Structures are given as structure tokens and as C-alpha cells.
Amino acid sequence: MPELPEVETVRRGLQPSMEGRIIKAVELGRPDLRFPFPPDFAERIAGTRIRELARRAKFLLGHLDSGECLIMHLGMSGSFRIEGNAGHSAPGSFHYERNDRKAHDHVIFHIDENGTETRVIYNDPRRFGFMDLVPSKQVQDHPFFAKMGIEPLGNALSAELLAKLLAGKATPIKAALLDQRVIAGLGNIYVCEALHLACISPRRRAGSLVRANGCPGSRLSPLVQAIRDVLNEAIASGGSSLRDHRQTDGTLGYFQHQFKAYDREGAACTRKGCDGTIKRIVQSGRSSFYCPSCQR
DNA sequence: AAGGGAGCCTGGCGGC
DNA sequence: TGCCGCCAGGCTCCCT
Structure with a gap:
């Protein structure tokens, strides 16, 4: 949960x-x-x-x-x-x-x-x-x-810092973002959602985002913003209710109704102008959901 | 050194 | 209907 x-x-x-x-x-x-x-x-x-x-x-x-x-x-x-x-x-x-x-x-x-x-x-x-x-x-x-990493909603998270943390990393960005020593608090769902929002493939090598197109941070700023947006929207919705997760007063969270990628295998990508289909792959033993068409 | 897989537990769900 | 195998939000350890 x-x-x-x-x-x-x-x-x-x-x-x-x-x-x-x-x-x-x-x-x-x-x-x-x-x-x-x-x-x-x-x-x-x-x-x-x-x-x-x-x-x-x-x-x-x-x-x-x-x-x-x-x-x-x-x-x-x-x-x-x-x-x-x-x-x-x-x-x-x-x-x-x-x-x-x-x-x-x-x-x-x-x-x-x-x-x-x-x-x-x-x-x-x-x-x-x-x-x-x-x-x-x-x-x-x-x-x-x-050894815990930075808070994704704190002021410390920036494209500059993320560039330092990911530089030279050969691991897929999906695994890097799940690594609590880098950013602490992200899990499988919100990594999938943030990567979709930022148009980044979960398979992309983390280090390759640092100087994409020869332009430092050009892809990390949107990623940082996507992480913040996804988490804030989920908090505002009371979290996600997979299976029987409930809030302390017994009500359910609603964010799962806003998933764009997670658990949507085979469904149409919701991004404007994208005609792709959400695909499920397994990375380090966990499901990744993404759109191969618009996430690069 | 870093990445992949197993393991910890139980419940729910789909398939046969 | 009933049983079986598979899968799940996290995290650490061990092996390659």
C-alpha cells in the first residue's frame, strides 16, 4: 500500500x-x-x-x-x-x-x-x-x-542535485528512483506515474538523463516537477486505494482513479496527441507500466 | 561496485 | 464451487 x-x-x-x-x-x-x-x-x-x-x-x-x-x-x-x-x-x-x-x-x-x-x-x-x-x-x-536520501517534497530536491545523484549511473531510471538512498519515499506506483508525466522511459539509463541532448538538466527539471506534482496530487486525493487500503477514518483514497500508467497495461495512453498503448515490463522484479510511444 | 533475484507474510484474484 | 498458482504498495541481504 x-x-x-x-x-x-x-x-x-x-x-x-x-x-x-x-x-x-x-x-x-x-x-x-x-x-x-x-x-x-x-x-x-x-x-x-x-x-x-x-x-x-x-x-x-x-x-x-x-x-x-x-x-x-x-x-x-x-x-x-x-x-x-x-x-x-x-x-x-x-x-x-x-x-x-x-x-x-x-x-x-x-x-x-x-x-x-x-x-x-x-x-x-x-x-x-x-x-x-x-x-x-x-x-x-x-x-x-x-543512508536515507532526500525528501522528494522538500526544498533539497532540484534538477541540479538530481544530476549529481544520477551522474554516471548505468542503472535504469526506474530502479534509481526506487532506491531510497537517492530519493526517499517514492515507490513503484508513483515512480511509474512520474516517469509517464515526464515522458521518460523507465528503461532509460539514469546517467543518460543528466546531459541529455548535451544540455545539462534539460530532462531532469521536468522529472523533478513531475515527481512533485504526482505526489502532491496524490496527497490531495487522500492517497491510492489499492486493495483494501483505507485512510484512518475508513474512507478510501481516490488517486488510483487518476493513474495514467500504473496498472493500465493494454489501455490507451492518455497523453494528448499520443496514440500509444501502456505496456507492462518487469524491472528488478517489479512491474513497470509505461507508454513506449511517448516515454523515451 | 552495482544490479538482479530471493525472501519475509498473507490475502485476493483469475484460471482451470 | 473449489483449489492452485500468481501477484501485490517495501526493504534488505546475498550472489554474481
């Missing part, structure tokens, strides 16, 4: 119920997700206040008053839902009965909201997600963050 827009959508959905609130207790349904929970995970969180709920790439970061940081990753199939009603649920959200446990509910945060209890529940069928707890000041030293 979750690439950057989905994680950002989840963050915004959780913010009212978590930021500034005290976690009264944590219930674990099992000792591990993808990795074991750290020692005394529940005990170290219980009683602390969440100062800030932030995001880095596809990670959620709950900075606690205790000085520790709750690191959460949704993997492929992780999702949160909010139970209980403190009065600020999104319109149309539905409520669960108390103790309405569902299959694969692995972590339950019991949160105090002005005297009433809210439960933030993490559900993850495939268990590729994980949680960890480290001192806030050591987050950037965490193995998952130490």
Missing part, C-alpha cells in the same frame, strides 16, 4: 488523535511484526505524551515527551484505524463497537482525549511493517535512516 502520499495521509488522519495526547497503554497482539518489538516496548510508551507526529519518507515518527521516538513503518499492508469518538472524527467516518477486534490487529494504542478514550489500532496482514523505539536524537543513526 503505502508510499509517501499514503503515509502522509495516514499521518494527517492520526494527528488529531495522537499529537499532544497521552498514550495511557499499549496492547500488543503478538511479539513481533517484521521484527520483534524492542524490549519493554509497551511499558516505555505507556504514560508518555506524543509531542509531535512527523513523517520521514515512508516512516511515521512519534516524538514522545520521554525523549524517545516511536518509529512506525506500514510495510506493504499496514493501516491504522481510530476507534472511539472524541468529537473530531472526519465526516462520514464510522464507529466501531468497543473491543471489536479484527484479524491482524497487532498494536492498540489507548489514548486519553480529554477524559475519553480513543484507540488507535495498527492492522497489518502481511506483517512487513514494523515499529521501533529509539532516543529521538538517535533516529538519524537508525539503520533505516542512516
